[in-house]
Amino acid sequence: MSGRLRSAVGRALRRRLVPEPDPVLPPFPSEGVLGRGCMLACYRDEDAPARLELEHSEGMLMWRSAFADPMMTPEQALSWCRSQQAQARSGRLPASYAILSRGNHAPPVYAGDITVRQAVGGFAAVEVSIALLPRMRGRQLAIPASYAVLHWLTAVEGLHRIEVAHSVKNRVVCVLADTVGLPREGTKRQAFPVKNANGDIEWHDACSHAGLTAELRRSLPAAVTD
Numbered sequence: 001m002s003g004r005l006r007s008a009v010g011r012a013l014r015r016r017l018v019p020e021p022d023p024v025l026p027p028f029p030s031e032g033v034l035g036r037g038c039m040l041a042c043y044r045d046e047d048a049p050a051r052l053e054l055e056h057s058e059g060m061l062m063w064r065s066a067f068a069d070p071m072m073t074p075e076q077a078l079s080w081c082r083s084q085q086a087q088a089r090s091g092r093l094p095a096s097y098a099i100l101s102r103g104n105h106a107p108p109v110y111a112g113d114i115t116v117r118q119a120v121g122g123f124a125a126v127e128v129s130i131a132l133l134p135r136m137r138g139r140q141l142a143i144p145a146s147y148a149v150l151h152w153l154t155a156v157e158g159l160h161r162i163e164v165a166h167s168v169k170n171r172v173v174c175v176l177a178d179t180v181g182l183p184r185e186g187t188k189r190q191a192f193p194v195k196n197a198n199g200d201i202e203w204h205d206a207c208s209h210a211g212l213t214a215e216l217r218r219s220l221p222a223a224v225t226d
């Protein structure tokens with residue numbers, strides 16, 4: 001047996017015995033994943049300007065780790081969009097998907113981002129985070145977009161937990177996570193680094209939420225198919 005075949009057989013056998021410890025998602029569907037009034041799609045080149053705007057919009061300091069450098073230029077945003085197209089198509093993590101708002105007769109419009117990454121210290125677990133452009137907030141998009149990503153993730157074989165972590169000061173995410181079936185599990189003391197207006201790092205307590213994929217499959221509202 002060749003080395004490559006042997007490792008493929010080994011992986012298949014391990015999958016049957018235990019959930020995959022390092023989740024790899026299937027390629028993201030090219031037609032996207034529908035939600036009520038929105039869809040998740042692979043990033044396109046034309047999303048780059050709006051994604052750059054999102055990067056610097058209000059509230060984003062509560063989204064990104066204070067240790068991650070923000071994108072600064074249109075070129076960086078374009079190259080990031082292309083890297084996320086590749087991640088989504090390959091199923092590798094972390095992967096970001098564009099949230100597009102869709103109306104009845106208008107073409108879909110870029111509204112924000114959902115990122116899926118491997119959960120830190122978790123087995124067969126991913127962490128999800130969401131951000132919307134300020135003009136797209138409060139427009140009934142966050143909950144449907146979250147349901148859409150949960151539909152996508154709960155269909156992944158071997159994935160066991162879906163987590164969300166946020167600063168305790170970010171109340172809207174707490175409500176959002178509870179609403180979509182990712183209840184609060186506890187608080188990690190000073191686990192969330194946030195850069196304040198002076199550029200100094202403040203450590204916020206972090207609220208941890210999670211849903212089990214088996215439970216979510218039973219509780220999620222029906223997928224949108226239109």
Ligand SMILES: CC(C)(COP(=O)(O)OP(=O)(O)OC[C@H]1O[C@@H](n2cnc3c(N)ncnc32)[C@H](O)[C@@H]1OP(=O)(O)O)[C@@H](O)C(=O)NCCC(=O)NCCS
Binds near residue numbers: 131139143
């Ligand atoms: C998090 C985010 C995507 C939510 O989107 P949104 O459009 O603002 O959320 P919604 O208006 O749909 O609100 C979702 C729920 O939270 C509630 N909510 C909104 N603001 C709230 C607040 N300040 N305190 C408590 N609840 C709040 C809403 O009432 C709604 O609950 P309901 O459906 O029961 O009425 C958006 O605020 C955002 O992009 N924030 C910046 C990035 C960020 O912090 N992301 C989270 C990292 S995981």
